[in-house]
Amino acid sequence: MHYRTGDLRDQLAHLGHAVVQAGLVVGSGGNLSARAPYADECWVTAAGTWLDRLDRGSFVRVRITDGAALDNGAAPSSELGLHLATYRARPDVNAIVHLHPQSVLLLDAVGAPIVLATTDHAFYLRRVATTPFVPPGRPEVGALAAAACADGTNCVVLSRHGCSVIADSVELAHKRAFYLEEAAQLTYRALLLGRPLDPLPTDWLHADNVTA
Template sequence: MKPVHTREDLCERLAEVGRIAVERGLVLASGGNLSARLPGGDEFVVTGAGTWLDRLEEADFTVMTLAGERTGGAAKPSSEWKLHQRTYQVRPDVNCVVHLHPQHAVLLDAVGAPIRLISLDHAYYVRSVGTVPYHPNGSDELAEAAAEQALRHDCMVLSHHGCSSLGADIGMAFRRAMNLEEAAVATYRALALGDTTAAFPSEALASLHHA
């Protein structure tokens, strides 16, 4: 992929993520939202309110500061802009936040079944899964609870809502989102087979954390 240097580059890459996310059933219609830091680190772009993730254009993104001020782009940001803002504030290493509504991850959390990391890809990309109790979408409570979990995890399930995955770049954040849902699907299938213990070896997982 070409290097990302400009707002146009970031919006183009996020639009690609949006199309793939909808194609894979990770979100429907105008659900979910995407963001990325602009070069320099003090501003980020986030999808505008009501935008469909498979139809994104540069004009569909709002430019926000880390202080929560709109500085350009679409007139109204996603109702979840605080979810992105608060995470960037506590994680200076994170340059992209992908918020989707994956069905299996949300379902397993709702029934109290932890998502198990089973494959090497699950272990490498997801590593650990945080859980954020239900709070109304767009609320300060949700944004702050997600930011607290982001101090320890790069993937979080927002109960009865969706997921938030983080990365140093757009590609990594989306890889984590896809692998989180794949791990949830694998866990669901294992439970359907009557298995409650299969998981990636704990010693191998620990070695990945220190790699």
Template sequence: MNYLRGDLRDQLAYVGQDVVRTGLVIGSGGNLSARLPDGDSCWVTAGGTWLDRLDRPSFVRVRISDGSVRTEPPTYSDDPLRSGGPALDAGPARPSRTAGQTRQDGAALPDGTTLPAQRAPSAVPSVAGGASASVGVPAAARVAVTRRSVPPHVQGEAGPSSVETAAGPSASATLPTSEVALHLATYRARPDVNAIVHLHPQTVLLLDALGEQIRLVTTDHGFYLRRIARVPFRLPGTSELAELAADATRDGTNCLVLSRHGCSVLADSVELAHKRAANLEEAARLTYRALAAGRLADLPELPAEFLARLDAGATSV
């Protein structure tokens, strides 16, 4: 296995760097999440973060069932793939690395990408009765909140517009992305999904604006994407968009185009979600090239025998 392993936040940070480096999006064009081993919480990017500048403090832990922000450290075992103390997310247990395999913070990854050195996480507020912070729940007394670019159209939504704690007037907390509802609704609808990559890829959105469907041109497109569903435009960050997107995935669809907004790509691992996002944009680019050449109508479907093999559960291309 040559994909980045260990802490889920490191994996998501790698996705963020790669999608910007390869031109899928500009730096702030999307948000990322991964479900934790407990099944009912996830790491999600904080509001206002840049995808190519993510590190562990760039993520917020949110409970999937009720949307509350969790501020206590997860009670999982140490990450066996990192040395020098306990991990704060502890992904699924894996065999320890052999000598020479430990990745140092700031070191180059196999493809040449260098993740930023980890900075020490800032102190998080403790909360009476189980350190957590409820998102979007009215309260008589609120504490100071670090707000990171919550769009005006989200302010009135029942969602992550505020963080409530019982830690006193000097406490502060980081908000998740304003599109956290999209991630949570999908995790609730799809228990098999462990990672969601939501991006604003340029060619995907251009084709949507032109009213053109993305074609699956190569066997890789067929294998990783299989089918692409389109969700009609709703305001970003709203519960309406989140529920429409979640409903569109209930039949097993893993790739959505959110009209005039972006894509939502799902998988059982961060690595597979990353591959699907890359293949979705590549399929869009090839579709656009055929359109620009005036040959889109001549672009055939993938061979029926190959699609039948996929439907039968083929696991390789």
């Protein structure tokens, strides 16, 4: 079955329901956004929305250059700055998924890096960056995340906070979010077994012919 197509808000609503069902976020935590390729406006979840209860009215249209809300009386997410800074730094990005995945955050809290252990991890994630802790909603959250992904990194762990996963489509951002949490879960389980995972060979991980 093909991924949901059409209106970006419908695609994001589909993603939101799926990530809640998968346990990657609870309550009204996390936020989502998407834009048409190279557009200067995006749809971002409104403040306080529950990601498994989204519909078209749950999004605010925002101009990327100055952060102005263009319609819908609702206020955008308090992490709007994260989305705007990332779009400005990465013109190729059309979707941003900010979640609070438990395994990702647990490993961050104990200082254990996420190991990319499978070919799927290599293909979809390539590498994972981590930014220092900054209280949620601060402008520094967006600035640090944008700097971390400026080199082409697509998965950023916001220390003690969550993750920012980006892609050129909602579907690919969705896949990356799932694989990031899977990589974290495998890393954690290996640590429990007392057998830390060996990462894939660095020269192979960054090869141009990596395939899923």
